[in-house]
Amino acid sequence: MSRKVIHKATGPVKVGDKWVCLCGLSKGWSEEEPQPFCDGSHNKARSEEEGKVYEYDSEGNAIPA
Numbered sequence: 001m002s003r004k005v006i007h008k009a010t011g012p013v014k015v016g017d018k019w020v021c022l023c024g025l026s027k028g029w030s031e032e033e034p035q036p037f038c039d040g041s042h043n044k045a046r047s048e049e050e051g052k053v054y055e056y057d058s059e060g061n062a063i064p065a
């Protein structure tokens with residue numbers, strides 16, 4: 001089973017002394033490691049254009065539209 005989730009954030013939020021991923025691209029969102037901490041993967045989202053929807057595979061690679 002899978003589902004699509006739209007994340008609009010392109011960076012993390014600081015909670016206490018931790019940076020929590022809001023972009024959805026951190027490998028911490030996987031079933032193996034369900035910790036939502038930022039790992040720097042949000043840099044991939046920085047070049048996204050406003051108004052477009054981007055898809056990424058399970059490895060964090062952008063899937064061409």
Ligand code: FES
Pocket residue numbers: 010011012013020021022023024025026037038039040041042043
């Ligand atoms: S905010 Fe998602 S990896 Fe940094």
